[in-house]
Amino acid sequence: MSTLNKDQSEYWNGEVGQRWAAYHQALDTAFAPFTEALFARAALKRGQRVLDIGCGAGDTALIAARQVGSGGHVTGADLSEPLLAVGRDRAAREAPSAAPIAWLRADAQDHAFDGRFDHALSRFGVMFFEDSAAAFANIRRSLADGGRLSFLCWRSLAENAWVTVPRDAVLPLLPEVEPPQPGAPGPFRFAAPDTLLPILEAAGFHGIECEPVDRVMRVGETIEAAADFVATRGPVARLLREREPALQETALKIIRQLFVERFGDGPVDLGAACWLVTART
Numbered sequence: 001m002s003t004l005n006k007d008q009s010e011y012w013n014g015e016v017g018q019r020w021a022a023y024h025q026a027l028d029t030a031f032a033p034f035t036e037a038l039f040a041r042a043a044l045k046r047g048q049r050v051l052d053i054g055c056g057a058g059d060t061a062l063i064a065a066r067q068v069g070s071g072g073h074v075t076g077a078d079l080s081e082p083l084l085a086v087g088r089d090r091a092a093r094e095a096p097s098a099a100p101i102a103w104l105r106a107d108a109q110d111h112a113f114d115g116r117f118d119h120a121l122s123r124f125g126v127m128f129f130e131d132s133a134a135a136f137a138n139i140r141r142s143l144a145d146g147g148r149l150s151f152l153c154w155r156s157l158a159e160n161a162w163v164t165v166p167r168d169a170v171l172p173l174l175p176e177v178e179p180p181q182p183g184a185p186g187p188f189r190f191a192a193p194d195t196l197l198p199i200l201e202a203a204g205f206h207g208i209e210c211e212p213v214d215r216v217m218r219v220g221e222t223i224e225a226a227a228d229f230v231a232t233r234g235p236v237a238r239l240l241r242e243r244e245p246a247l248q249e250t251a252l253k254i255i256r257q258l259f260v261e262r263f264g265d266g267p268v269d270l271g272a273a274c275w276l277v278t279a280r281t
Contacts, residue, residue, distance in 0.1 A: 127189040219270055
């Protein structure tokens with residue numbers, strides 16, 4: 001295992017990874033509109049070999065396996081063993097017509113992937129590399145001639161109400177929060193395409209397209225589920241995870257009350273915005 005992403009590896013193999021694994025279905029539901037857009041653009045073909053970068057609990061790897069069929073192959077790569085374990089379990093229940101999936105604990109920055117892939121894809125998994133230039137160069141090396149890359153990454157914080165609405169509500173409890181450092185690993189690392197396109201070009205990708213995708217994201221069918229989602233997964237969770245339990249509970253109450261005022265009994269739907277990036281070798 002690479003040491004380049006040591007902090008991220010520890011983060012995703014500890015309590016956070018275990019929590020995301022336990023509640024993976026809520027995440028898949030919330031991201032479903034973006035997942036649909038990703039696969040519509042990727043247009044995978046039967047028999048292809050696919051690399052899923054940051055595959056998490058396996059939702060996108062399983063979709064890819066169904067689309068490329070038994071004649072294809074999918075490799076799901078992630079730093080988190082708890083999430084990979086969920087993916088393996090889910091794949092064991094898939095229909096035999098789906099492609100086999102290799103579940104690989106690996107850092108896409110420098111892992112020597114076996115073989116060459118026809119398509120590399122990622123749903124919100126490319127923003128956390130310690131060295132983005134090394135990562136995309138390595139992904140480019142893993143692709144066959146004529147191979148394609150498709151991925152989703154978040155646009156700016158200000159455009160993502162699913163984060164800003166609960167974040168603004170709890171920030172008064174956290175006056176010492178520092179703004180994210182430009183270029184540092186994090187969900188909004190590639191909010192500005194100008195930071196991403198030169199990296200892809202330097203890695204050897206061509207025909208790069210960056211399409212804005214705006215969707216409504218369902219963060220919970222009920223107020224309780226929605227408040228739990230935003231407070232325990234994603235950017236707001238990162239702000240709260242090392243705080244005192246009393247402060248965490250106060251933040252959760254504030255978020256619940258905000259959602260009740262805006263959405264009644266639920267469901268809770270908030271705006272979300274990302275880039276859908278495609279490129280070829």
